[in-house]
Amino acid sequence: MTGRDEFYNKAKQQGYRSRAAYKLKQLDDLENVISGGDTVVDLGAAPGGWLQVAAEKVGPQGSVIGVDLQRIKDLEDEDLAARVETIRGDMTQERTRERVVEAAGGTAGSDTDEESAARDGGPVDAVVSDMAPNVSGEYSLDQARSLHLARQAFETALELLDSGGDFVVKVFDGPDVDAFRADLEEEFKYVRATSPDASRKESSEIYLIGKGRITAPLAKGDELEVEIVDVGNEGDGIASVEGYRLFVPATEAGETVTVRVEDIKPNFGFAQRVDRE
Numbered sequence: 001m002t003g004r005d006e007f008y009n010k011a012k013q014q015g016y017r018s019r020a021a022y023k024l025k026q027l028d029d030l031e032n033v034i035s036g037g038d039t040v041v042d043l044g045a046a047p048g049g050w051l052q053v054a055a056e057k058v059g060p061q062g063s064v065i066g067v068d069l070q071r072i073k074d075l076e077d078e079d080l081a082a083r084v085e086t087i088r089g090d091m092t093q094e095r096t097r098e099r100v101v102e103a104a105g106g107t108a109g110s111d112t113d114e115e116s117a118a119r120d121g122g123p124v125d126a127v128v129s130d131m132a133p134n135v136s137g138e139y140s141l142d143q144a145r146s147l148h149l150a151r152q153a154f155e156t157a158l159e160l161l162d163s164g165g166d167f168v169v170k171v172f173d174g175p176d177v178d179a180f181r182a183d184l185e186e187e188f189k190y191v192r193a194t195s196p197d198a199s200r201k202e203s204s205e206i207y208l209i210g211k212g213r214i215t216a217p218l219a220k221g222d223e224l225e226v227e228i229v230d231v232g233n234e235g236d237g238i239a240s241v242e243g244y245r246l247f248v249p250a251t252e253a254g255e256t257v258t259v260r261v262e263d264i265k266p267n268f269g270f271a272q273r274v275d276r277e
């Protein structure tokens with residue numbers, strides 16, 4: 001029996017809408033991305049296999065928002081259906097992304113969504129994307145389209161994910177995937193690449209799992225007093241704010257200085273001392 005038959009038959013027997021349901025189960029077994037009570041956004045959700053699995057895992061206190069170009073039929077199981085909201089739309093369109101943010105309880109339409117989520121975290125615990133383009137058969141084209149969809153999912157995740165939230169994204173493997181992974185690594189505690197057993201053997205798809213979205217405890221423009229606890233390789237002083245590293249030029253270890261935050265990255269930031277202005 002091939003892998004295809006095994007998961008296809010299992011899905012039929014167990015009432016899942018797609019064999020893909022087992023991929024999400026395997027990804028979740030590996031990295032525990034969905035817990036009871038979570039709010040989950042499922043991108044590229046039709047026909048709904050991942051939606052069924054996600055709705056089971058979030059339990060009665062959780063909720064799942066599924067988005068697809070195709071219409072997604074309501075789940076047959078009433079308990080699961082009550083936890084699921086679906087949106088029909090194209091995730092490459094800003095309007096669809098706004099509808100998803102609204103459904104998740106965020107404030108859509110502001111340019112600062114991503115910036116504020118980078119500081120305070122957003123309303124969502126996990127964003128999972130199984131989006132895939134219609135394949136043309138020309139691999140380099142399909143791969144580029146798949147990466148484009150994965151990047152759209154990543155932007156949505158940055159807008160929506162709470163601090164500590166997780167991201168799962170499918171992408172067809174190819175040369176630019178390393179750069180995409182490096183971008184994820186800046187935003188999450190760690191990133192893992194995997195091909196679940198339920199993926200067809202001949203498939204070139206991989207899933208990247210970003211675990212633990214990192215958010216900064218500070219925002220650009222904040223002024224605060226910090227103690228310089230160390231000096232970096234470039235000679236800048238380093239302060240620690242709730243474990244977050246802030247680089248402050250022209251300071252020395254042991255000094256207490258007032259600084260203004262100039263730039264914020266997920267892992268570290270830059271500030272200028274203002275007590276000498």
Ligand SMILES: C[S@@+](CC[C@H](N)C(=O)[O-])C[C@H]1O[C@@H](n2cnc3c(N)ncnc32)[C@H](O)[C@@H]1O
Binds near residue numbers: 047
């Ligand atoms: C592999 S299927 C998803 C299967 C699903 N995870 C399941 O378990 O049933 C990929 C889906 O991505 C959707 N998709 C592709 N491009 C999209 C886009 N721009 N916006 C929203 N959905 C998209 C397709 O319509 C398709 O339903």
